[in-house]
Amino acid sequence: xxxxxxxxxxxxxxxxxxxxxxxxxxxxxxxxxxxxxxxxxxxxxxxxxxxxxxxxxxxxxxxxxxxxxxxxxxxxxxxxxxxxxxxxxxxxx
Amino acid sequence: xxxxxxxxxxxxxxxxxxxxxxxxxxxxxxxxxxxxxxxxxxxxxxxxxxxxxxxxxxxxxxxxxxxxxxxxxxxxxxxxxxxxxxxxxxxxxxxxxxxxxxxxxxxxxxxxxxxxxxxxxxxxxxxxxxxxxxxxxxxxxxxxxxxxxxxxxxxxxxxxxxxxxxxxxxxxxxxxxxxxxxxxxxxxxxxxxxxxxxxxxxxxxxxxxxxxxxxxx
Numbered sequence: 001x002x003x004x005x006x007x008x009x010x011x012x013x014x015x016x017x018x019x020x021x022x023x024x025x026x027x028x029x030x031x032x033x034x035x036x037x038x039x040x041x042x043x044x045x046x047x048x049x050x051x052x053x054x055x056x057x058x059x060x061x062x063x064x065x066x067x068x069x070x071x072x073x074x075x076x077x078x079x080x081x082x083x084x085x086x087x088x089x090x091x092x093x
Numbered sequence: 094x095x096x097x098x099x100x101x102x103x104x105x106x107x108x109x110x111x112x113x114x115x116x117x118x119x120x121x122x123x124x125x126x127x128x129x130x131x132x133x134x135x136x137x138x139x140x141x142x143x144x145x146x147x148x149x150x151x152x153x154x155x156x157x158x159x160x161x162x163x164x165x166x167x168x169x170x171x172x173x174x175x176x177x178x179x180x181x182x183x184x185x186x187x188x189x190x191x192x193x194x195x196x197x198x199x200x201x202x203x204x205x206x207x208x209x210x211x212x213x214x215x216x217x218x219x220x221x222x223x224x225x226x227x228x229x230x231x232x233x234x235x236x237x238x239x240x241x242x243x244x245x246x247x248x249x250x251x252x253x254x255x256x257x258x259x260x261x262x263x264x265x266x267x268x269x270x271x272x273x274x275x276x277x278x279x280x281x282x283x284x285x286x287x288x289x290x291x292x293x294x295x296x297x298x299x300x301x302x303x304x305x306x307x308x309x310x
Contacts, residue, residue, distance in 0.1 A: 006134045013141035021148035025158035030272040031094045033157040040259050044097035052192035080144040083182045085137025092128045
């Protein structure tokens with residue numbers, strides 16, 4: 001992949017995060033649905049072990065929910081891009 | 094399918110953490126030998142794309158949603174080991190930064206979606222590829238294996254929940270299998286569309302172990 005292709009494909013990922021993620025279905029996912037239906041959802045609703053900086057994909061301090069999700073999505077997409085790329089670079093050394 | 098803290102008992106989350114660490118260590122070792130100028134940035138790009146795509150829950154029937162898992166997608170492009178690392182990177186970031194999936198359950202989530210969903214899914218893809226040659230065989234392999242990757246992860250998740258004493262297997266397994274059989278269709282469609290496009294414009298990006306192995310000897 002050359003630089004241009006890397007930027008284009010990262011751009012596609014960012015577009016998905018910005019444009020599509022704010023319109024994601026708010027319904028529970030498969031596991032949450034099963035947990036709710038079968039009555040064990042509350043087991044997972046205690047305090048998390050570690051405090052997360054951006055809980056539930058909502059960037060803190062932004063009032064508009066869709067914008068907060070999009071900003072969280074962009075942040076996460078860039079972070080994991082750096083992690084994946086960085087891991088590969090380190091492994092190759 | 095990200096298990097939160099509280100669903101799993103220590104008798105499950107401790108050994109699955111052990112399995113996850115072992116799998117990641119093995120993948121790191123195997124990935125070292127396949128990395129080249131093509132695959133290094135692809136690991137970053139695939140991590141970014143799968144993370145973003147996992148945020149986009151699509152509705153299925155009954156007020157339930159699903160989202161891409163991406164394990165097979167990553168494995169077809171990067172091979173099972175680098176693909177598994179990509180999924181592990183995404184799961185770890187989701188757990189630590191976004192509170193999606195618990196820290197105690199991270200090992201189990203890596204086992205389900207990286208080891209089983211990605212590594213296991215790739216085995217099914219390879220098997221189907223060897224039976225059905227050609228581009229059509231590849232596409233059938235992609236579709237079928239991506240569906241199975243979600244189903245297998247859901248089955249493993251069910252076993253972990255039941256071994257934890259959270260819910261009896263005979264209750265959770267049919268429920269998890271049923272809902273993920275539908276979510277798996279979404280997985281298969283997205284994986285098929287993305288990989289069909291890659292096959293068309295940059296088929297050389299598809300992981301081919303033989304070629305890569307020769308290049309590095």
